[in-house]
Amino acid sequence: MNPLEESIAKVWAGERLTPKEAVRLHKEAELSLLATLADEIRRRKHPENIVTYIIDRNLNPTNVCVTDCGFCAFYAKPGDEAKAWLLDRETIYAKIQETVDVGGVQILMQGGHHPELGVEWFENLLGDIKSRWPDLHLHAMSPPEIEHLSRVSKITTQEVLEKLQLAGMDSMPGGGAEILVDRVRELIAPRKTKSTEWLKITEEAHQLGMKTTATMMFGHVETIEERVEHLSQLRALQDRTGGFTAFIDWTFQPGGNPLGEKLAAEGWKKSTHVEYLRTTAIARIFLDNFNNLQASFVTQGSEAAALSLRMGVNDFGSAMLEENVVSAAGCSELVALQDMETKIREAGFTPRQRNQRYEIIDVRGLTPHVDQKETTLSTPPVVPFGQ
Numbered sequence: 001m002n003p004l005e006e007s008i009a010k011v012w013a014g015e016r017l018t019p020k021e022a023v024r025l026h027k028e029a030e031l032s033l034l035a036t037l038a039d040e041i042r043r044r045k046h047p048e049n050i051v052t053y054i055i056d057r058n059l060n061p062t063n064v065c066v067t068d069c070g071f072c073a074f075y076a077k078p079g080d081e082a083k084a085w086l087l088d089r090e091t092i093y094a095k096i097q098e099t100v101d102v103g104g105v106q107i108l109m110q111g112g113h114h115p116e117l118g119v120e121w122f123e124n125l126l127g128d129i130k131s132r133w134p135d136l137h138l139h140a141m142s143p144p145e146i147e148h149l150s151r152v153s154k155i156t157t158q159e160v161l162e163k164l165q166l167a168g169m170d171s172m173p174g175g176g177a178e179i180l181v182d183r184v185r186e187l188i189a190p191r192k193t194k195s196t197e198w199l200k201i202t203e204e205a206h207q208l209g210m211k212t213t214a215t216m217m218f219g220h221v222e223t224i225e226e227r228v229e230h231l232s233q234l235r236a237l238q239d240r241t242g243g244f245t246a247f248i249d250w251t252f253q254p255g256g257n258p259l260g261e262k263l264a265a266e267g268w269k270k271s272t273h274v275e276y277l278r279t280t281a282i283a284r285i286f287l288d289n290f291n292n293l294q295a296s297f298v299t300q301g302s303e304a305a306a307l308s309l310r311m312g313v314n315d316f317g318s319a320m321l322e323e324n325v326v327s328a329a330g331c332s333e334l335v336a337l338q339d340m341e342t343k344i345r346e347a348g349f350t351p352r353q354r355n356q357r358y359e360i361i362d363v364r365g366l367t368p369h370v371d372q373k374e375t376t377l378s379t380p381p382v383v384p385f386g387q
């Protein structure tokens with residue numbers, strides 16, 4: 001057997017790939033082979049043939065940010081009166097009530113690194129939300145936000161996490177990971193949390209009993225080797241803690257941000273759907289200790305997201321009422337919840353609503369899709385969504 005065939009045999013046997021083997025597979029394997037391997041792993045982990053999604057809302061308390069990531073079209077500098085905003089409580093409460101009214105079970109809260117908002121402001125916000133909606137899951141504050149709060153409030157990241165957990169933070173989104181290689185981070189977001197710090201904060205959250213997700217934004221300046229190094233860091237941390245619920249990857253969106261303009265001037269081309277599918281399949285093959293992979297329909301559109309269900313993905317992501325960050329970069333793929341369920345069925349799966357712990361909470365239960373015309377949803381069927 002040649003080295004590529006040896007790697008393929010290892011995957012079939014359920015053995016772990018080395019980073020070198022994953023790089024080779026990424027560079028040399030046909031897309032159809034990657035699909036076969038990734039789909040087989042997905043089938044072994046999820047034999048019930050269900051594809052899940054969650055109804056939630058992406059709530060961004062502020063877009064004011066001092067971190068100036070080159071790829072970000074969402075933020076405003078402090079003092080930018082034309083663009084900067086900070087939501088007041090009434091607006092936040094109205095958005096949450098709207099989410100709850102349509103069956104939403106989670107608020108995904110992330111935002112800019114505001115120079116004047118310390119940990120106390122967020123403790124009050126999370127505490128007030130929890131006192132009004134005690135059953136709502138607060139998936140809040142990514143590792144770079146935790147690091148920023150530790151700077152503003154002059155306490156450790158562990159202390160920030162402890163305070164926010166006490167106030168009502170249930171789990172942490174794995175945003176801001178981009179590519180966990182500092183050469184790449186220096187080029188695309190030099191002021192943002194470094195790789196070791198992102199991993200350290202995530203591990204601290206896991207040790208406090210909070211689950212988190214892991215993300216990857218690729219297709220900018222990184223090499224294939226660096227993508228695999230990113231996956232390798234996540235896999236090693238998952239070995240230590242088991243704290244990741246899911247992995248979510250998406251491609252860099254070049255609209256309205258300095259990195260996009262710079263790369264376009266250098267002749268760079270935006271990642272294709274094929275590149276997204278290849279990378280997602282490699283993630284499923286390499287991340288043998290992750291149960292769940294989430295599609296990115298906001299960046300890929302519902303057709304490519306549906307294709308990813310045959311490349312190892314088992315979750316369609318968030319049926320969101322609002323998405324501001326990726327759509328600011330000129331990319332917004334919103335479809336009705338009913339259309340999302342149709343896409344999942346057309347790919348050969350049964351759609352079911354889940355919670356943040358990936359437990360099925362759908363009133364239709366776990367019954368497989370014996371009825372293709374099944375339309376009884378636990379929520380109204382016209383909720384727009386995005387990742």
Ligand code: SF4
Binds near residue numbers: 065067073111113144
């Ligand atoms: S990605 Fe986040 S941290 Fe970076 S500039 Fe945008 S809002 Fe700020």
